[in-house]
Amino acid sequence: MTSSRPILITGAAGFIGFHLCERLLSDGRQVVGLDSMNEYYDVNLKRARLDRLNGFSNFRFEHVDLTERDRISALFLSTAPEVVVNLAAQAGVRYSLTNPHAYAESNLSGFLNILEGCRHASVGHLVYASSSSIYGGSTRMPFSVHDSADHPLSLYAASKKANELMAHTYSHLFGLPTTGLRFFTVYGPWGRPDMALFIFAKAILAGEPIDVFNYGNMQRDFTYIDDIVEGIVRVMRQPATSNPDWKSAAPDPATSNAPFRIHNIGGNSPVQLNRLIEVLEDALGRKANRNLMPIQPGDVPSTSADVSSLEEATGFKPKIPIEIGVPRFVKWYRDFYRV
Ligand code: NAD
Numbered sequence: 001m002t003s004s005r006p007i008l009i010t011g012a013a014g015f016i017g018f019h020l021c022e023r024l025l026s027d028g029r030q031v032v033g034l035d036s037m038n039e040y041y042d043v044n045l046k047r048a049r050l051d052r053l054n055g056f057s058n059f060r061f062e063h064v065d066l067t068e069r070d071r072i073s074a075l076f077l078s079t080a081p082e083v084v085v086n087l088a089a090q091a092g093v094r095y096s097l098t099n100p101h102a103y104a105e106s107n108l109s110g111f112l113n114i115l116e117g118c119r120h121a122s123v124g125h126l127v128y129a130s131s132s133s134i135y136g137g138s139t140r141m142p143f144s145v146h147d148s149a150d151h152p153l154s155l156y157a158a159s160k161k162a163n164e165l166m167a168h169t170y171s172h173l174f175g176l177p178t179t180g181l182r183f184f185t186v187y188g189p190w191g192r193p194d195m196a197l198f199i200f201a202k203a204i205l206a207g208e209p210i211d212v213f214n215y216g217n218m219q220r221d222f223t224y225i226d227d228i229v230e231g232i233v234r235v236m237r238q239p240a241t242s243n244p245d246w247k248s249a250a251p252d253p254a255t256s257n258a259p260f261r262i263h264n265i266g267g268n269s270p271v272q273l274n275r276l277i278e279v280l281e282d283a284l285g286r287k288a289n290r291n292l293m294p295i296q297p298g299d300v301p302s303t304s305a306d307v308s309s310l311e312e313a314t315g316f317k318p319k320i321p322i323e324i325g326v327p328r329f330v331k332w333y334r335d336f337y338r339v
Contacts, residue, residue: 006031007081011089031056034066084117089110125178126179127181145306154298201329208289212293214273214294216292224318227267234316284330
């Protein structure tokens with residue numbers, strides 16, 4: 001990452017995209033941010049994130065949907081990004097049970113448009129969001145990138161797995177360097193209103209009960225946003241030819257320099273939902289009224305990340321525990337919503 005070509009971040013108005021843009025802009029990089037500003041959750045929160053990014057002179061925003069094939073193609077050719085980080089997607093496991101087409105459109109057709117854009121604009125490295133959900137109900141802990149993960153429990157998870165397969169074909173056929181990052185339950189300031197920590201904080205502050213699925217026994221490898229951003233930035237810097245596994249996976253010498261990589265990025269310290277709620281109660285100074293519920297369709301009972309491939313490749317592994325990260329989220333929440 002040394003050229004003056006810009007970095008293209010899709011999903012720039014989203015939770016992770018916003019933080020990544022802010023980090024790269026602070027580092028002095030030219031960033032083009034793309035987002036459709038969809039209404040999956042509060043658009044005002046997305047606008048507030050964008051307002052902050054627009055304060056940087058090295059930022060340019062493009063209001064485009066990944067599914068707009070011609071506009072995406074033109075944007076890639078006119079921008080000629082050095083690196084693309086694809087974070088735009090229809091996120092959320094439960095929503096995929098009732099709105100499956102949104103996942104096919106954004107995460108499959110939209111992702112194909114990103115791959116084609118990368119191919120024709122000679123992008124140096126495509127880094128894209130995958131998800132811990134692709135491990136499905138695997139009981140082999142921690143989840144390793146070396147284990148097969150072929151039994152997703154939701155269409156969301158299936159679409160993320162499909163992204164990995166699609167990326168592999170573009171690495172193989174066209175020499176496009178790709179790295180898929182399987183994120184594990186990300187949280188932090190400017191976080192997503194559809195995710196548990198946000199929903200719980202809002203309800204507890206309003207004196208309302210919280211629905212605690214799987215009776216609080218769900219286990220998640222919660223990952224603080226700064227660790228995710230650091231992991232992405234380190235991966236972006238990876239040279240295109242450093243993956244020793246690639247050559248054995250792709251005997252065709254014409255493609256032997258094209259790496260296809262997958263890493264987990266997880267907090268490295270799984271905790272039970274009940275423990276998360278305790279830490280949140282301490283940070284808020286209020287007790288939750290828990291409505292204990294069974295596990296929901298599509299949900300996986302446990303996640304736990306083996307991050308050794310990330311550490312080997314970049315020297316980095318996530319470090320921030322929930323006891324530090326949750327109070328930071330609460331401080332932001334109270335300041336932002338003035339509660
Ligand atoms: P987010 O919903 O906050 O951000 C995604 C952004 O993409 C949104 O601003 C949305 O408007 C935009 N978008 C959606 N569809 C689009 C389209 N078709 N064209 C253009 N823009 C579109 O989600 P996030 O938490 O920032 O997640 C970023 C990525 O990481 C997603 O791919 C998500 O699936 C993945 N991921 C997130 C988590 C997590 O815990 N947050 C975990 C695993 C994977």
